[in-house]
Amino acid sequence: MEPLKQENRVFNPPADFVKGAAIPGMDAYKKLCAEAEKDYDGFWGHLAKENIYWKKPFTKVLDESKAPFYKWFEDGTTNASYNCLDRQVEAGLGDKTAIIFEADDGTVTKVSYKEMLERVCKMANALRKMGIKSGDTVIIYMAMTIEGIVAMQACARIGAIHSVVFGGFSAQALRDRIIDVGAVAVITADGQYRGGKSLPLKAICDEALSTGECGKVKHVIVSKRTGTAIEMKAGRDVWMQDIVANEAATCEPEWVSAEHPLFILYTSGSTGKPKGVQHSTGGYLLWAILTMKWTFDIKPTDVFWCTADIGWVTGHSYITYGPLAVGATEIVFEGVPTYPNAGRFWDMIQKHKATIFYTAPTAIRSLIKASSNDQAVHPKSYDLSSLRLLGSVGEPINPEAWMWYYENVGGSRCPIADTFWQTETGGHMISPLPGATPMIPGSCTLPLPGIQAAIVDEAGHDVPNGNGGILVVKRPWPSMIRTIWNDPDRFVKSYFPEELGGNLYLAGDGAIRNKETGYFTITGRIDDVLNVSGHRMGTMEIESCLVANPLVAEAAVVGRPDDLTGEAICVFVVLKGGRPTGEDAKKVATELRNWVGKEIGPIAKPKDVRFGDNLPKTRSGKIMRRLLRVIAKGEEVTQDTSTLENPAILEQLKESL
Ligand code: PRX
Secondary structure, X not given: OOOOOOOOOOEOOOHHHHHXXXXXXXXXXXXXXXXXXXXXXXXXXXXXXXXXXXXXXXXXXXXXXXXXXXXXXXXXXXXHHHHHHHHHHHHHHOOOEEEEEEOOOOOEEEEEHHHHHHHHHHHHHHHHHOOOOOOOEEEEXXXXXXXXXXXXXXXXXXXXXXXXXXXXXXXHHHHHHHHHHOOXXXXXXXXXXXXXXXEEOHHXXXXXXXXXXXXXXXXXXXXXXXXXXXXOOOOOEEEHHHHHHOOOOOOOOOOEEOOOEEEEEEEOOOOXXXXXXXXXXXXXXXXXXHHHHHOOOOOOOOEXXXXXXXXXXXXXXXXXXXXXXXXXXXXXXXXXXXXXXXXXXXXXXXXXXXXXXXXXXXXXXXXXXXXXXXXHHOHHHOOOOOOOXXXXXXXXXXXXXXXXXXXXXXXXXXXXXXXXXXXXXXXOOEOOOOOOOOEOOOOOEOEOOOOOEEEEOOOOOEOOOOOEEEEEEOOOOOOOOOEXXXXXXXXXXXXXXXXXXXXXXXXXXXXXXXXXXXXXXEEEEOOOEEEEOOEEEEHHHHHHHHHOOOOEXXXXXXXXXXXXXXXXXXXXXXXXXXXXXXXXXXXXXXXXXXXXXXXXXXXXXXXXXXXXXXXXXXXOOOEOHHHHHHHHHOOOOOOOOOOEOOOOHHHHHHOOO
């Protein structure tokens, strides 16, 4: 496919979409933005009252007295699970399907709002009976199952703070998170199904818990999924199905302050240790609800499908909380897009008559490739006429992939919401609104109403449209990160750095605004964070992992563009025993790849491993990563290398295996 050069095409929202939209047209969008501008507290306060059930109403909207530790609706009390489930049942939606669950093997299970509420209540009662209480932290290490969502909602119901760890993470990564979050319990499953395979979960938990550092964990709750033989430690391990069996189907929610932490989710930063991003209850929930309405234009008849995993923030906001809090019917999928073949997504949209489909550019790119010479798995071979809206998330969507998605999946009739946001933002920040914003492929267009996104230079001053710069948010918003768990200093330094004046939220991305339209285009991370298939990976995290291998003396990790995964991980390694060549080098490279896979998780496996006698360094010993980035791309080094201590090393590092 030929890349499109300059993207000038504009796609207007279809007229009939605009007619029924929550935000119908640009004037309606601008009106909301102006309302926020005029009376910030009034704008958010009004929306919070209208969209959330408050047990005790709040009296103050935003407290900036301890900035940047902003507080929203703090003296109001509410409960996320109540808002997602009880509220729907009370509104007469008890029999409405909340979840259409499709298992890896294609088995479909439907759960109504009433049933979901009962299951969550039983689990919440069981957790309470074990002594788990409001403010305790609970690790959830589960795959995409109804039980995973039940576990999260049950924690929310009793005020326990959940921290979901993606089911593909290793024992070591899981252990680090268990320790950092101070978990008193772990909820997991015996195993998980993915792409026709049964993979372990409980065995990995056991390994994670095998050291004394996880001593606070008193309970391990195991959901039976695969029937895999596992060990159950007496006094610690119980089956989820057993503990809920005799519990009551009602459970009084814990009414918590809007600022009570709903969850902690770990994400990669520019230094070694992942950061525990702490989210609130009230502000987070408000934004999950509003973005379901504004960005996804959710209607009572919609069948919403977000293909993310509950291990990532997208799965939190747009699977566990957002869709249920607006009473929608949603599809939850256990498997992978390529099993039993690459037509799985299209088959499921056809079968369940999905109306809104939200996925990642990486998935789209891999399905473009898979269907390019196999008509049977091409979206055109399926009836996708139920779709009315598409979404994209996690990484920049290149215009070619955007066009393919628009034409082949959306039949040139569905708007695409290219949603820019982050684990830290809790929900969408910059995105076209499907009934309002004219779309330009590759641009996430304009900030949502109330979101004061801007582009500044390194001193924090606004840059004119047309000039690239640093993406910031100028005012606090309800669903923003509240702090880094156990590390408030790092929170301030990472997100509100002094260099920018201390009051701008630093997203960590570069961006540029179009001169004429003011539209935002994200140009990529400005820190040492990579984005591989929409997954955030810290280069330092992978480097520390590599140097922990007994063979490795030194390592540097950089990203390079990749057609399929967006970015690919490229590592430059110096071995203690000298530079390997030929078959030897291939063998060590495989060993190191597997090492990273085991220590962090398969998603962190480097694509390209290169060996040198040394790394390119300045005379003061600093590794020159910008040169490594050029080499990783396979480009000629044209930069000045005069400050380099050892220029000859570059030739060695150019050799790929
Ligand atoms: O670099 C941006 C990229 O993903 C990062 C956030 O990653 P994470 O916290 O894992 O959350 C992913 C799901 C929200 C951002 O800093 N990113 C996310 N969405 C987009 C994007 N880059 C460009 N366009 C997007 N739509």
